[in-house]
Amino acid sequence: MKATQGTTYRMLGTRLNDISLQLEELRKIGATGKRLNVPSDDPAAIRPVLNTRKQLSNIDRYLETMGKSSDVMQATDGHLGHVESIMQRAKEIVTNAANDTLSSEDRTTLAEELSLLRAELLDAANGSVDGKYLFAGYEEDSKPFSVNPAYTAAGYNPADSATWPVSYQGDGNPTSLEISAGEIVQVNLTGNDLFLGASTWNTPGPNSIDPGRYDLFAELTQAEEAVRANDQAGMQQSLTDLEGAAEQNRRLRSQLGNRADRVESAMEYQAGVRIDLEQILSRYEDADAIEAFNDIVKQETALQAALSVTSKVSQLSILDYL
Amino acid sequence: MTSLLNALNAGKTSLLTNQKSIEIVGNNIANVNTEGYSRQRAELMQIPAVNFNDFFIGQGVTVSNVSRDYSSFITRQLQSKTIDYGEESGRSGPLTELERIFNVTENNLASQINDFFDAWQELTANPSGQVERDMVIQRGQLLGDAFANISNELDTLTQNMNTEITGEVEYLNEKISEIAKLNDRIRLVEVTGQTANAARDQRDLIVQELSETLGVKTYTDNQGMLAVQLPGGMPLVQGNMAATISTVLTGGNVNLQVNIAGSALNVTSANLGGKMKGMFEMRDTFIAGLRADLDTLAVDLTSAVNAEHVNGYGSDGLTGRVFFDDISALPPGSVPSRNIRVHLTDSSQVAAAGNPAAAPGDNENALTIASLEVTHKVGTTNDTFDNFFSQIVATVGIEAARNELALGGAQDATVQLQNLRDGYSGVSLEEEMIDLIQYQRGFESSAKFLATVDEMMNALLQLKG
Numbered sequence: 171m172k173a174t175q176g177t178t179y180r181m182l183g184t185r186l187n188d189i190s191l192q193l194e195e196l197r198k199i200g201a202t203g204k205r206l207n208v209p210s211d212d213p214a215a216i217r218p219v220l221n222t223r224k225q226l227s228n229i230d231r232y233l234e235t236m237g238k239s240s241d242v243m244q245a246t247d248g249h250l251g252h253v254e255s256i257m258q259r260a261k262e263i264v265t266n267a268a269n270d271t272l273s274s275e276d277r278t279t280l281a282e283e284l285s286l287l288r289a290e291l292l293d294a295a296n297g298s299v300d301g302k303y304l305f306a307g308y309e310e311d312s313k314p315f316s317v318n319p320a321y322t323a324a325g326y327n328p329a330d331s332a333t334w335p336v337s338y339q340g341d342g343n344p345t346s347l348e349i350s351a352g353e354i355v356q357v358n359l360t361g362n363d364l365f366l367g368a369s370t371w372n373t374p375g376p377n378s379i380d381p382g383r384y385d386l387f388a389e390l391t392q393a394e395e396a397v398r399a400n401d402q403a404g405m406q407q408s409l410t411d412l413e414g415a416a417e418q419n420r421r422l423r424s425q426l427g428n429r430a431d432r433v434e435s436a437m438e439y440q441a442g443v444r445i446d447l448e449q450i451l452s453r454y455e456d457a458d459a460i461e462a463f464n465d466i467v468k469q470e471t472a473l474q475a476a477l478s479v480t481s482k483v484s485q486l487s488i489l490d491y492l
Numbered sequence: 493m494t495s496l497l498n499a500l501n502a503g504k505t506s507l508l509t510n511q512k513s514i515e516i517v518g519n520n521i522a523n524v525n526t527e528g529y530s531r532q533r534a535e536l537m538q539i540p541a542v543n544f545n546d547f548f549i550g551q552g553v554t555v556s557n558v559s560r561d562y563s564s565f566i567t568r569q570l571q572s573k574t575i576d577y578g579e580e581s582g583r584s585g586p587l588t589e590l591e592r593i594f595n596v597t598e599n600n601l602a603s604q605i606n607d608f609f610d611a612w613q614e615l616t617a618n619p620s621g622q623v624e625r626d627m628v629i630q631r632g633q634l635l636g637d638a639f640a641n642i643s644n645e646l647d648t649l650t651q652n653m654n655t656e657i658t659g660e661v662e663y664l665n666e667k668i669s670e671i672a673k674l675n676d677r678i679r680l681v682e683v684t685g686q687t688a689n690a691a692r693d694q695r696d697l698i699v700q701e702l703s704e705t706l707g708v709k710t711y712t713d714n715q716g717m718l719a720v721q722l723p724g725g726m727p728l729v730q731g732n733m734a735a736t737i738s739t740v741l742t743g744g745n746v747n748l749q750v751n752i753a754g755s756a757l758n759v760t761s762a763n764l765g766g767k768m769k770g771m772f773e774m775r776d777t778f779i780a781g782l783r784a785d786l787d788t789l790a791v792d793l794t795s796a797v798n799a800e801h802v803n804g805y806g807s808d809g810l811t812g813r814v815f816f817d818d819i820s821a822l823p824p825g826s827v828p829s830r831n832i833r834v835h836l837t838d839s840s841q842v843a844a845a846g847n848p849a850a851a852p853g854d855n856e857n858a859l860t861i862a863s864l865e866v867t868h869k870v871g872t873t874n875d876t877f878d879n880f881f882s883q884i885v886a887t888v889g890i891e892a893a894r895n896e897l898a899l900g901g902a903q904d905a906t907v908q909l910q911n912l913r914d915g916y917s918g919v920s921l922e923e924e925m926i927d928l929i930q931y932q933r934g935f936e937s938s939a940k941f942l943a944t945v946d947e948m949m950n951a952l953l954q955l956k957g
Contacts, residue, residue: 175918208892311620
């Protein structure tokens with residue numbers, strides 16, 4: 171066994187090559203800041219990385235969806251607050267009208283005001299955001315409520331929607347959105363549920379008011395009729411019914427409020443998860459900067475050593491000693 | 493009877509022998525950087541002694557043979573490690589490409605799949621939105637493009653490998669016929685009792701190159717001729733007869749044939765070794781497997797989306813339409829991953845609604861399709877679409893990482909063995925210098941001896957006068 175020139179230079183060459191390649195690799199890590207540049211860098215990390223990226227993009231989408239839902243809910247809440255004050259005012263008017271001392275002119279004025287309130291309620295019920303009607307179910311492009319010309323006080327039947335003072339052109343489907351993986355939340359209320367007291371709606375009818383619930387428009391119309399006719403018993407009945415109707419509105423409003431809270435907290439939660447996921451992603455694909463630069467310095471020193479050995483070797487030759 | 497003339501003769505043989513030896517040293521030095529050169533050395537032998545009155549007196553020295561430092565054990569080891577190295581190096585080129593095609597950047601197929609379902613998710617928030625509906629169709633087309641892109645890249649890669657194989661074959665044939673010629677020369681030289689050192693060195697070098705590309709096996713016969721075979725036993729060189737390798741196209745892929753004695757034998761990857769084996773296995777097994785997985789994903793994704801889409805209603809109120817063209821039963825020869833196309837022609841056909849009324853706010857079917865991203869499992873696996881894709885990428889990553897390790901190992905091993913070979917057969921300048929001094933001194937001493945004999949003869953000749 172002997173050390174030949176070929177062996178020496180081959181070893182030096184291979185070693186220099188190895189060190190330069192490793193240095194190149196380290197520099198790439200240092201420059202990109204990522205330790206996962208190609209699949210072979212860490213095959214086990216690929217699935218978690220791609221999965222986390224998907225979750226991150228989904229969270230962005232959920233946050234956006236929830237932002238939109240929250241807008242809709244806020245707008246809805248504003249309208250419901252308005253409905254609340256309309257019902258409150260109607261009750262006051264009817265209480266006032268039930269007073270015996272009023273003249274018939276006064277009562278007519280009050281009845282007119284009730285009629286105006288009903289028109290105002292109709293406006294609230296036809297409220298829209300972004301050109302989409304809030305209380306129309308899936309039929310968000312068509313105006314949901316309109317005065318029913320076929321209405322007569324005598325022909326009114328709670329079990330037949332065709333006889334109601336205001337007719338509904340929407341449908342009974344509330345909008346649901348996905349606010350986190352697999353969790354679907356109803357983000358609005360349908361007009362039939364909120365204003366007409368019918369929890370389900372068939373198009374075309376017939377539809378009827380659920381027992382114990384109220385058609386807000388019918389209650390206002392009946393109150394107006396009772397006031398006009400100075401029907402004391404009717405007014406008393408209207409007072410109870412208006413209170414019930416206002417209560418129905420409050421109940422649904424608080425339901426919506428609860429859902430808005432749910433969306434609010436889900437948004438916070440998702441934003442928190444987002445940070446966690448980014449950390450996880452970083453742990454899989456990002457390089458430790460200090461470690462990377464340390465390694466580069468270490469490798470550069472090794473390269474220097476190898477280079478200096480290479481130059482020393484060529485200085486040593488038997489030819490100089492003969 | 494001793495004679496000064498005998499002494500002169502002995503001196504002459506010594507001069508010639510030392511001169512010959514120095515020539516050999518010179519040749520060694522000249523070939524210090526020649527690849528595959530084995531150090532040669534003069535075998536010295538004294539000329540048989542002659543009997544002078546019962547005294548056996550030497551008649552000088554001669555070079556009986558020029559031999560080379562050679563260890564067939566090391567050569568064989570080197571040959572077998574070179575086969576391993578060749579096999580891994582045949583895989584490493586395609587793998588580098590595959591790592592680029594199945595990358596882990598933020599712009600791979602997985603992100604296109606995410607974007608596609610994200611568009612559906614966005615549609616749920618505004619099912620009647622024209623922009624959102626257009627977006628779904630557009631994302632569907634982009635997804636199809638992404639699949640087609642990968643499929644085309646795989647095709648290009650396969651084509652490049654085919655080209656490389658074809659190009660390699662020409663050199664292989666040259667090398668194979670070279671071995672046959674060298675076999676013939678070695679037999680002719682060695683029949684006279686000489687050793688054909690240069691020819692043997694050259695043949696070893698070619699065999700090593702053939703080992704790297706084809707993983708050949710070799711046997712030496714009693715005439716010093718080398719039989720070369722493919723690992724499966726197909727003969728490439730027999731004595732001074734060389735087979736030729738040719739390429740045949742089967743199904744768009746290049747395959748090899750060995751033509752010998754008028755018949756053509758097909759070479760399968762089981763019959764190959766070295767770089768060719770690595771390349772054939774990559775092409776016929778690994779890449780083909782990736783392609784099959786990609787097609788599975790393409791068919792599964794489009795079928796899953798279609799299955800839900802036909803249940804929904806477009807904004808025009810019609811139902812029963814597929815979103816993508818059906819690629820689950822394509823005619824043979826068509827690749828599913830290259831044929832993903834959105835079937836819908838108008839955004840009104842996007843079935844976001846789940847009810848026959850197809851009301852503008854109806855997002856039920858869009859919700860169902862958007863949820864496929866997390867709920868649907870591909871085929872019989874437990875993987876979602878993007879998990880299935882990451883599985884494909886991980887397969888490439890694992891194989892590339894393994895190859896990197898194995899290639900590094902094989903390279904180290906060949907370097908070690910080459911060093912071992914050099915340690916045995918290589919030229920060491922130090923050794924040659926010392927030999928040079930040794931033979932020079934021998935030559936000088938012989939000259940001195942001849943001068944002495946000459947003086948003695950002179951003394952004899954002067955006796956008369």
